[in-house]
Amino acid sequence: MRKTKRKWMLTGLLLVGSLLPAGTAGAAGELTVYAAQPFIAVTPGESVTHNVELINETDAVQKATLSVIGLPDGWTYELTSGGKNAREIAVKPDASSTATLDIDVPLQVERGVYRFTLSAGNGNTLPLAIEVTEQGIYETELTTEQPNIEGHADASFTYSASLRNRTAENQMYALRAETPGAGWEVSFTVSGERVSSVDVEAGATETVSVKVTPPQQVEAGTYTIPIVAETSSTSATLELQTAIIGRYDIELTTPSGLLSTDVTAGGDKKLELLVKNTGSVELTDVDLSSSTPIDWTVEFEPAKIDAIPPGESRTVVATLNASDAALAGDYALSIKASAPEASSDAQFRVSVKTSVVWGWFGILIIVVVLGGLGYLFRTYGRR
Amino acid sequence: MKTPLASWPAALRARLAAPERDRTYHPFSAMVRKELSDHIRSWRTNILLLIVGLTCIASIYAVLNGLDRNAELDDTVKQFLFLRLFTATDGTIPSFITFVGFLGPLLGIGMGFDAIQNERGRGTLSRTLAQPVPRDYIINAKFVAALAIVGTLFVAMGFLVMALGILMTGIPPTPEQFARMFLFLLASVVYVAFWLNLSILFSVRMRSAATSALSGLGLWIFFVLFYPILVNVVVGALSPPTEYEAATWTQWLLRVSPNALFQEATSTLLVPEMRTISGFLTMEQAVGAIPAPLPLGQSLLLVWPQMTALVAGTLICFGISYLGFMRQEIRAR
Numbered sequence: 001m002r003k004t005k006r007k008w009m010l011t012g013l014l015l016v017g018s019l020l021p022a023g024t025a026g027a028a029g030e031l032t033v034y035a036a037q038p039f040i041a042v043t044p045g046e047s048v049t050h051n052v053e054l055i056n057e058t059d060a061v062q063k064a065t066l067s068v069i070g071l072p073d074g075w076t077y078e079l080t081s082g083g084k085n086a087r088e089i090a091v092k093p094d095a096s097s098t099a100t101l102d103i104d105v106p107l108q109v110e111r112g113v114y115r116f117t118l119s120a121g122n123g124n125t126l127p128l129a130i131e132v133t134e135q136g137i138y139e140t141e142l143t144t145e146q147p148n149i150e151g152h153a154d155a156s157f158t159y160s161a162s163l164r165n166r167t168a169e170n171q172m173y174a175l176r177a178e179t180p181g182a183g184w185e186v187s188f189t190v191s192g193e194r195v196s197s198v199d200v201e202a203g204a205t206e207t208v209s210v211k212v213t214p215p216q217q218v219e220a221g222t223y224t225i226p227i228v229a230e231t232s233s234t235s236a237t238l239e240l241q242t243a244i245i246g247r248y249d250i251e252l253t254t255p256s257g258l259l260s261t262d263v264t265a266g267g268d269k270k271l272e273l274l275v276k277n278t279g280s281v282e283l284t285d286v287d288l289s290s291s292t293p294i295d296w297t298v299e300f301e302p303a304k305i306d307a308i309p310p311g312e313s314r315t316v317v318a319t320l321n322a323s324d325a326a327l328a329g330d331y332a333l334s335i336k337a338s339a340p341e342a343s344s345d346a347q348f349r350v351s352v353k354t355s356v357v358w359g360w361f362g363i364l365i366i367v368v369v370l371g372g373l374g375y376l377f378r379t380y381g382r383r
Numbered sequence: 384m385k386t387p388l389a390s391w392p393a394a395l396r397a398r399l400a401a402p403e404r405d406r407t408y409h410p411f412s413a414m415v416r417k418e419l420s421d422h423i424r425s426w427r428t429n430i431l432l433l434i435v436g437l438t439c440i441a442s443i444y445a446v447l448n449g450l451d452r453n454a455e456l457d458d459t460v461k462q463f464l465f466l467r468l469f470t471a472t473d474g475t476i477p478s479f480i481t482f483v484g485f486l487g488p489l490l491g492i493g494m495g496f497d498a499i500q501n502e503r504g505r506g507t508l509s510r511t512l513a514q515p516v517p518r519d520y521i522i523n524a525k526f527v528a529a530l531a532i533v534g535t536l537f538v539a540m541g542f543l544v545m546a547l548g549i550l551m552t553g554i555p556p557t558p559e560q561f562a563r564m565f566l567f568l569l570a571s572v573v574y575v576a577f578w579l580n581l582s583i584l585f586s587v588r589m590r591s592a593a594t595s596a597l598s599g600l601g602l603w604i605f606f607v608l609f610y611p612i613l614v615n616v617v618v619g620a621l622s623p624p625t626e627y628e629a630a631t632w633t634q635w636l637l638r639v640s641p642n643a644l645f646q647e648a649t650s651t652l653l654v655p656e657m658r659t660i661s662g663f664l665t666m667e668q669a670v671g672a673i674p675a676p677l678p679l680g681q682s683l684l685l686v687w688p689q690m691t692a693l694v695a696g697t698l699i700c701f702g703i704s705y706l707g708f709m710r711q712e713i714r715a716r
Contacts, residue, residue, distance in 0.1 A: 293671030362691030
């Protein structure tokens with residue numbers, strides 16, 4: 001509404017002006033400088049673009065010398081018109097002309113509102129303002145949303161870090177990590193590629209994925225891994241935390257790894273077993289049990305192992321007794337070592353052999369019969 | 384017998400160097416040769432051999448035909464394909480072992496039922512005994528000669544089957560399969576020898592050859608046809624408490640029959656997967672059992688009682704007929 005009113009007023013003025021002699025054309029207030037957004041809020045390091053319109057309400061060509069007054073120290077600006085650098089702009093009667101004012105807000109700047117004026121000469125001015133919404137810095141930020149990951153020793157830990165270049169120049173950051181001990185491996189990945197350095201444009205952010213692989217035999221605990229992204233002028237550090245939780249694992253096998261044996265039906269067989277703690281935490285109260293065919297027994301010596309430290313193993317002797325009724329051939333026998341936290345099965349293949357006693361008995365029968373025949377031969381033969 | 388091993392080649396060379404007419408045989412060896420040639424020239428033996436041979440070849444042919452049709456064979460069958468030649472059947476003709484079990488006794492009886500009566504009837508017995516030969520040479524020679532014929536027949540048939548099997552399937556037998564086949568043939572020879580001795584026993588005891596033949600055949604038909612029926616009737620009448628016990632009783636009763644002993648022994652030898660002769664597993668035995676073929680030694684141990692019984696039966700029959708023959712009065716007519 002106000003605008004319309006003003007326009008009518010302008011038109012009226014123009015009408016009046018057109019009646020006035022041409023000599024007054026150069027007087028102040030001949031050009032109206034107009035910007036759609038005179039107040040812009042930005043963050044440090046950004047650049048602001050004002051589109052400025054110069055309106056000539058007189059009936060003569062107006063020439064304006066553009067300049068920016070009152071810009072804080074360290075701020076730079078550029079005035080262009082039609083893509084070209086422009087210092088002076090001419091405006092036809094009853095027409096308008098546009099110019100672009102680009103202002104680069106420096107990175108190191110206080111928070112607050114900065115006011116300045118665009119002057120088009122002859123007292124034609126336009127007050128402009130830029131609000132810097134946050135404290136400006138000249139440094140690099142290395143952040144992550146999830147600095148702490150927990151897992152087992154055999155897992156690998158992948159963190160996602162954001163590397164933000166808050167300097168005015170492109171930076172080539174060298175990436176490195178300090179490992180908590182030997183055997184640790186830390187690798188950096190940017191857009192799917194393993195890298196050791198990353199190029200970040202001024203003001204831009206790059207996502208760096210950090211993969212941490214602990215050594216297999218690492219002890220449980222929390223490890224801190226500092227990650228550093230640095231250039232000659234700036235650097236940023238991020239502390240990642242890897243929490244290794246203990247892994248319970250047990251393995252049941254034999255010293256030779258052979259899981260087959262043979263036994264005579266009704267007979268005994270001693271089996272040497274090896275119970276290994278393949279986890280990273282001590283196992284306690286390891287019980288041995290078996291699942292056998294019916295009427296078979298397995299006794300363990302010792303029947304219970306009090307404790308096995310990680311990485312160590314204990315030997316157990318199992319005495320296997322096969323049933324009398326067992327048939328010749330193969331049977332499956334399962335032996336289990338179980339701690340409260342983990343257990344392991346070993347499947348044995350037991351070949352049952354028939355006792356040869358009855359075989360000898362059969363041979364004895366035949367020998368007796370042959371003896372009888374021999375007696376007959378001797379008694380009656382060759383007469 | 385007591386010749387040291389070292390002198391064998393020399394003795395052999397001397398024997399081979401001697402011209403045919405100069406070669407003198409030990410009286411026993413001469414008698415065995417005579418018996419052998421008698422058998423080979425007799426129509427009766429040749430017809431028996433032909434019947435046994437042809438039926439066995441027919442059953443093999445049926446098996447091979449069946450194998451061609453049943454391309455879908457499981458692994459254990461493929462693994463023991465060679466042994467399957469003896470045990471499998473395509474349903475039209477009984478298997479090889481069934482034929483041997485059925486016709487083997489006939490062969491034995493046919494070769495032995497008139498062993499003594501024949502000699503006695505023709506009057507050659509007293510004439511032979513007039514020669515300076517021990518009397519037991521006669522009965523021994525008859526047994527050895529018949530056994531030699533049977534042995535040769537079975538070994539020949541076994542190798543023929545093996546050759547046919549290799550030709551048709553292209554799979555050679557493993558040493559273990561070969562050993563199993565050979566043991567099966569040996570068991571068959573022992574089985575036939577049992578019936579041979581039984582019929583020689585009848586020929587010694589009976590006055591007439593017809594009676595002795597009928598006694599032998601009657602016993603054969605009894606064991607092959609009527610005995611299983613009889614056992615079923617007896618077990619049915621006794622009505623055992625459980626099905627399992629009924630089967631066990633039947634089996635124990637059946638084991639009186641040499642035919643059953645032979646079937647059990649040979650089928651276990653030829654089917655390595657068979658872990659028990661009884662054919663059924665108790666619950667206690669079945670739990671945890673892995674279906675896997677037995678090694679040869681274990682199969683042999685399994686059939687050892689059957690084999691012992693067959694061998695002992697053969698020897699006992701021979702002993703009785705030997706004793707009977709030696710005590711007999713032989714007069715010239």
